[in-house]
Amino acid sequence: MAAPVRLGDGFDVSPLGFGGMALTPVYGDVDPAEALKTLHHAVDAGVSFIDTADIYGGGSNEELIARLLKGRRDEVQLATKFGLVGTPGTGYTDVRGDAAYVRQAVDRSLQRLGTDAIDLYYMHRRDLRVPIVETVEAMAELVQAGKVRHLGLSEVTAEELREASSIHPIAAVQSEWSIWSRDVERNVVPAAAELGVGFVPYSPLGRGFLTGTVDASKLGSNDFRRNIPRFAQDAAGANQAVVAAVQAVAAELTVAGKPATPAQVALAWLLAKGRTLGLPVVPIPGTRKAARIDENWGALALALDFTPAQLETLDAAADAVVGSRSADPNWVSQGRE
Numbered sequence: 001m002a003a004p005v006r007l008g009d010g011f012d013v014s015p016l017g018f019g020g021m022a023l024t025p026v027y028g029d030v031d032p033a034e035a036l037k038t039l040h041h042a043v044d045a046g047v048s049f050i051d052t053a054d055i056y057g058g059g060s061n062e063e064l065i066a067r068l069l070k071g072r073r074d075e076v077q078l079a080t081k082f083g084l085v086g087t088p089g090t091g092y093t094d095v096r097g098d099a100a101y102v103r104q105a106v107d108r109s110l111q112r113l114g115t116d117a118i119d120l121y122y123m124h125r126r127d128l129r130v131p132i133v134e135t136v137e138a139m140a141e142l143v144q145a146g147k148v149r150h151l152g153l154s155e156v157t158a159e160e161l162r163e164a165s166s167i168h169p170i171a172a173v174q175s176e177w178s179i180w181s182r183d184v185e186r187n188v189v190p191a192a193a194e195l196g197v198g199f200v201p202y203s204p205l206g207r208g209f210l211t212g213t214v215d216a217s218k219l220g221s222n223d224f225r226r227n228i229p230r231f232a233q234d235a236a237g238a239n240q241a242v243v244a245a246v247q248a249v250a251a252e253l254t255v256a257g258k259p260a261t262p263a264q265v266a267l268a269w270l271l272a273k274g275r276t277l278g279l280p281v282v283p284i285p286g287t288r289k290a291a292r293i294d295e296n297w298g299a300l301a302l303a304l305d306f307t308p309a310q311l312e313t314l315d316a317a318a319d320a321v322v323g324s325r326s327a328d329p330n331w332v333s334q335g336r337e
Contacts, residue, residue, distance in 0.1 A: 007198025022286030
């Protein structure tokens with residue numbers, strides 16, 4: 001079993017996590033039985049850090065993970081989030097960060113998850129109408145009450161992270177970070193390193209695009225990615241240059257005697273970046289297929305194998321990206337830095 005990684009606030013997790021949003025109908029329909037089987041396989045494989053949110057599937061993702069937790073709670077480091085109102089598939093109607101909402105949200109999540117405590121509780125997005133101090137103070141009360149063990153923040157700016165950290169230790173920042181989404185490296189990542197906060201990149205495989213297996217022109221009508229600018233037809237075509245760079249590096253490497261895959265290269269690049277930039281990094285790729293979990297785990301063996309030339313190729317790939325990672329940059333830290 002791979003050694004755990006310590007994020008901030010003394011929180012130890014598996015070196016790769018699992019992003020639960022993939023097991024909701026954001027990328028097309030989901031078979032709940034197959035989704036549960038995939039979750040069990042993840043834990044069997046050594047992926048104990050499971051990430052969800054109260055709005056994934058309108059709460060159904062937390063309920064799915066509750067089925068995993070029955071009999072396996074002590075094998076899982078559980079993360080969930082609050083703050084968004086709505087669902088990824090149908091759209092968000094509000095962001096709530098007021099203290100009253102924080103208290104309501106945690107109780108609802110605990111009930112759906114069927115557990116008495118959440119290991120890592122994230123503010124999913126910043127409510128700009130509410131001072132972040134108010135939100136984090138309310139989250140800190142949950143730690144004191146024993147409902148939450150560690151606190152996290154998602155898509156915050158460096159200044160917001162510093163302000164929050166002055167109120168209570170922050171274990172992790174979760175933001176999109178990958179070979180084609182590198183804006184967080186300018187301010188948020190250095191701040192996290194300075195403050196001793198771990199980083200949890202979501203969509204580390206570019207919502208599947210970096211694997212070379214996604215044809216943006218064939219996305220279903222209910223696929224969340226249709227709303228992301230870089231998946232628009234013209235942009236997606238231009239962004240094949242990024243995929244080509246990842247594939248070229250993968251062709252030069254092996255994992256356990258087999259050719260490396262683009263997914264392994266993309267994940268290993270993030271692990272290598274964490275070492276270079278001086279902070280713990282634990283990506284949380286999501287998938288609906290058990291075989292992908294095994295493939296992703298192979299990135300751990302690959303992370304030390306890059307040559308300087310290969311890293312240069314992967315670093316330069318971001319220069320070719322066309323389109324924003326979000327339809328509204330203010331929705332993520334990129335638009336507020």
